[in-house]
Amino acid sequence: MMSTLKDLAVRLFDAGAVQLGDIEAMDGRWTPVYFDFRIIVSHPEIMMAVAVHLQNLATEINHDILCGVPYAALPLAAVMSVNTSTPMIMKRKETKQYATKKIIEGVYTKNQNCLVVEDVVTSGGSLLETVSTLRHESLTVTHAVVVLDREQGGASVLKANGVELRPLFTLRNLTQILRDVDRISDETVDVIAEHIKVCQFGKKDNFC
Ligand SMILES: O=C(O)c1cc(=O)[nH]c(=O)n1[C@@H]1O[C@H](COP(=O)(O)O)[C@@H](O)[C@H]1O
Numbered sequence: 001m002m003s004t005l006k007d008l009a010v011r012l013f014d015a016g017a018v019q020l021g022d023i024e025a026m027d028g029r030w031t032p033v034y035f036d037f038r039i040i041v042s043h044p045e046i047m048m049a050v051a052v053h054l055q056n057l058a059t060e061i062n063h064d065i066l067c068g069v070p071y072a073a074l075p076l077a078a079v080m081s082v083n084t085s086t087p088m089i090m091k092r093k094e095t096k097q098y099a100t101k102k103i104i105e106g107v108y109t110k111n112q113n114c115l116v117v118e119d120v121v122t123s124g125g126s127l128l129e130t131v132s133t134l135r136h137e138s139l140t141v142t143h144a145v146v147v148l149d150r151e152q153g154g155a156s157v158l159k160a161n162g163v164e165l166r167p168l169f170t171l172r173n174l175t176q177i178l179r180d181v182d183r184i185s186d187e188t189v190d191v192i193a194e195h196i197k198v199c200q201f202g203k204k205d206n207f208c
Pocket of ligand 1: 025026027033034035036037072119120121123124126127154
């Protein structure tokens with residue numbers, strides 16, 4: 001039976017995917033909460049649950065092919081691909097320097113609808129980089145499914161670039177679930193809410 005999103009949130013927390021404190025995230029920015037969803041490669045049952053929830057979101061989106069943002073989302077996209085018999089392609093971080101010299105591995109044709117899979121969206125920058133490569137290869141990208149939208153402006157940035165974001169969790173709802181099951185304190189909920197408020201990418205008064 002499929003686990004609920006609430007169960008999944010608790011399993012992710014108990015597996016160590018949530019770090020609290022003063023944490024340095026990508027590009028030297030700081031955050032009071034960091035989600036490390038890379039750990040799910042060590043928990044096959046959590047991997048399956050996350051992939052099944054994402055593929056349920058994906059049923060409402062017209063797509064021919066899947067592509068995970070490297071590296072964290074690659075295994076997620078692979079499990080979704082196998083579960084749903086949907087072909088997958090892999091974007092490399094850098095173009096391969098020898099033999100095929102490819103930036104994308106796998107088979108695709110022009111104008112196929114490619115659904116992007118990502119673990120975490122903060123500013124939307126990483127996802128957008130993958131989208132831009134896919135579009136450069138003449139694939140059509142209109143949607144992305146993600147495990148967590150940190151609600152820090154990424155969804156708006158992506159929307160402005162023609163990509164609609166469909167998250168399993170938002171930072172606020174995940175925080176609330178974890179509070180409801182006593183995994184985090186009221187104080188942590190408040191600190192995270194304040195962080196979301198002041199650290200908004202794509203806005204003028206942004207204190208990230
Ligand atoms: O650096 C982050 O903002 C970040 C926060 C977090 O909680 N978890 C996390 O994995 N990240 C990383 O940040 C990336 C998304 O940030 P953006 O490119 O700003 O959307 C993810 O692909 C991760 O590499």
